[in-house]
Amino acid sequence: MKLLPTISLLGAAVVTALVAPAALADAPGSSLLVRNATVYTMTREASSALAGTDVLVQDGRVTAIGAAVAAPAGTRVIDANGRALTPGIFGGLGHIGLEEIGLEQSTGDYAQRLGQMRPEFDVTLAFNPESMSLVVHRSNGITFSVLAPAAARGGSLVAGLGAPTGLDGSAPAPVRSMFVDLGGDANDLSGGSRAAQFMLLRQALVEARAPNLVMVHDERLLSPSGRQVLLEFLKDNGLFVLQVDRAIDIRNALAFAREEKLNIAIRGGAEAWRVATELAAARVPVILDPLDNLPDSFDKVGATLTNAARLRAAGVTVAISINDTGVDDAGKTRQAAGNAVTHGMPKWDAIAAVTRVPAEIFGVADRFGSIERGRTADLVLWSGDPLDVSSLPELVVTGGRVQTLESRHTALRDRHYERVKAGMAR
Amino acid sequence: MIDLSSTHWPRALLAGLALTLTACSTTATVAPPAARERSVIAPATPTPYPSTYKPAASVPTLIRGATVLIGNGERLDDADVLLSDGKIAAVGRALEAPAGAVVIDGRGKWVTPGLIDVHSHLGVYPSPGVEAHSDGNEATSPSTPNVWAEHSIWPQDPGFEAALEGGITTLHVLPGSANLFGGRSVSVKNIHAVSYQSMKFPDAPHGLKMACGENPKRVYGNRRQLPSTRMGNVAGWRAQWIEAQEYTRDWRQYEARSAAGAKDLRPPKRDLRLETLAGVLRGEILIQHHCYRADEMAIVVDMAREFGYRVSAFHHATEAYKISNLLAENNVCAAVWADWWGFKMESYDAIPENMILVDAAPGGCTVVHSDSSEGIQRLNQEAAKGMAFGKRMGIEIKPEHAIRWLTANAAKAIGLEKRIGTLEDGKMADVVVWNGNPFSVYALTEKIYIDGALRFDRGSPRELPESDFLLGQPAAAGVIR
Secondary structure (H helix, E strand, O other), rough: OOOOOOOOOOOOOOOOOOOOOOOOHHOOOOOEEEEEEEEEEOOOOOOOOEEEEEEEEOOOEEEEHHHHOOOOOOEEEEEEEEEEEEEEEEEEEEEEEEEEEOOOOOEOOOOOOOOOOOOEEEHHHHHOOHHHHHHHHHHHHEEEEOOOOOOOOOOOOOOEEEEEEOOOOOOOOOOOEEEEOEEEEEEHHHOOOOOOHHHHHHHHHHHHOOOOOOOHHHHHHOOOOHHHHHHHHHHHHOOOEEEEEOOOOOHHHHHHHHHHHOOEEEEOOOOOHHHHHHHHHOOOOEOOOOOOOOOOOOOOOOOOOOOHHHHHHHOOOEOOOOOOOOOHHHHHHHHHHHHHHHOOOOOOHHHHHHHHHHHHHHOOOOOOOOOOOOOOOOOEEOOOOOOOOOOEEEEEOOOOOEEEOOOHHHHHHHHHHHHHHOOOOO | OOOOOOOOHOOOOOOOOOOOOOOOOEEEOOOOOOOOOOOOOOOOOOOOOOOOOOOOOOEEEEEEEEEEOOOOOEEEEEEEEEEEEOOOEEEOOOOOOOOOOOOEEOOEEEEEEEEEEEEOOOOOOOOOOOOOOOOOOOOOEEEOOOEEEEOOOOOOOOHHHHHHHHHEEEEEEOOOOOOOOOOOOOOEEEEOOHHHHOOOOOOOOHHHHHOHHHHHHHHHHHHOOOEEEEEEHHHHHHHHHHHHHHHHHHHHHHHHHHHHOOOOOOOOOOHHHHHHHHHHOOOOOOEEEOOOHHHHHHHHHHHHHHHOOOOOEEOOOOOHOOOOHHHHHOOOOOEEEEOEEEEEHHHHHOOHHHHHHHHOOOEEEEEEEEOOHEEEHHHHHHHHHHHHHHOOOOOOHHHHHHHHHHHHHHHHHHOOOOOOOOOOOOOEOOOOEEOOOOOOOOOOOEEEEEEEEEEEOOOOOOOOOOOOOOOOOHOOOOOOO
């Protein structure tokens, strides 16, 4: 059942099944050479893939990228036969490791419902690195995602702090972003009006910046620790990720950020294309869902499949994340990027939007999003076009280790395929 | 904002929520046990709310030199397809263009039957998803076979035209899955109309949406009423089927006496709930059963045997791969996704190879469905994802085979296999011309014909949206959807 594409083991290479868990590259002194790949390094300098290129990984690090790279003795060699090698794919902003079952609240830790604005709510403390979902997504080529707290009814429009994480079971990255929901969907969290959202945010900023402000407790929005955390976050120029779709709301968010000197990214941004010039001028990135083309709310009347293409054409930095945040949704990021290409986004930009760009936005570009010499290896060898739904990974390396392509899903598959073949009815 | 009672229906919520729906249906190729016992069972008119659909005017159209996926498992390369009088007139090599025919250069293009989505809530949960548009679940009683989804359809849902661009020419619109019996589902042609009757597929059987598992027991359990458990679900269904059997018997007795010339007979009182259930027992209405878990599907198969009806399709059926042979033996289709999992406990064992393993059983009937206003726009990609996972496990599915999951098998699941779903002579000319192999993320529809009439042409974009809702909206100015 573990059927693998053609892999030639050359020279003194070690013979190991690709699917063997954590084979090879994780043992000290081991090395892996991917020979003759089409390498999408996705570095800032690059603008096209490198054909016929070898990538050598030693002790978990990329040590050579080029033609005819020599394989040290004992190197496992994989002939890519021209297939695409990309950095690991971004799983988007969501709940991988923060929920196991969407509707089972006991398994879901992505939102606080304390009825208070708690910017100090740090969702990364809920991260479960042993959720089976990490293994499933990783085996499908996703190597990092962003743990994004949600603004839930009973909580606050300031959802709290989140962070990027690798899907190799390592701890979330130390850098934090602050997640905030704006617009009609958050009206329930702002007393019924989107205008009150900016009012509440401004009050929170005032409280954080003036900790000695005399206020009776009931007038305060933030707890003492909330003020402290928010102040530190502002001093560090932390990233506020603002969920907002309507064009005028995006424009207001840009003005608010300018006045308050906030570092922001737009998330969702269904109508961002209508304010593309302003977004480009403000150098504010947009994290969008290219499949979001229906006016499914009155904040999205201008939603279109060409959002990503138009934003890129205007020079806006674009990353891709599916709007849905469930444990399975990360699997659709790559498909969404492919659809963005189908609807006019340059392919290189679409691959960047699911590799380097989100890694840069969330502060983990040193670990994810590009293939560079000296970096911890994070690469995926694809059976075909890296953005096509007809392709799947043949090799996944992240955190410097070759990862298994087996998961709970393949275990279920294998067990029950045997039963189907045996003619068992139930 | 995350909110389970929100007026928006994000994807996972749709399949998971109280406000959700799913449906599963059976196919109509095997006569149900009760089909021969046709009785009148007294609707006031033979076909209330009749279809007023009329094929648009069309000219004979010859598509030349394309790769053609017939829908019956065959593929023809460099082949021609002739549409005439709204029907498939011929498929083959070097066909002659009739006088006045429009000839389309199909070289490099792929031609397939129009895609069919057997699980849609377009119109009943339309965009925009405002509270006033929540028309998909009559969640006031666990048994509402008396309601008809078609009476909730808002034809101005912009989702219809987006689905058309994805190649969808027929869709089956269902009530949600809050109830054990959710109501009648309906097949519609994907054309723009002011009233749903003008979309309604002529002479198509109704479906009856039923739901297993978490949704009914959650919705009614929270109200401290039956069902609050899975055993309560089964008890709830059986009680209704027993009533339907009695209702059928009463009507049959009445008809027999009436036929024997008895005078002064009063017909039994009509009951809209039982009329639908009796229609199922007579084989005229097809069961579309929302059911995730293999063990629950096995119970439903037994229940159908107990009461003498057939399940046409299980919908969602995320564990269908565990009982592929059982489904095939009972001629039940499984309408599935590729990669939805984990949004509720009963979807925890969903795997992307589900469609492959259902297909692997002899006689297996895989259908790829959407349950989503986004997914319906790219059913071809949904199938392609499953095919990729099949290939990874060593099962290569060819395009000419996979297209059946979106066409012929789907038509079978909703009882329309004699009318649509393949490019065989005499069928309705519902045809899609693609710019390449449709099982790719880069594939786009170029021309879409419904009953031989060109309904979508990417080369000549519409100047105005079809949906009234999008007319005159400043924010939508300049949108190319």
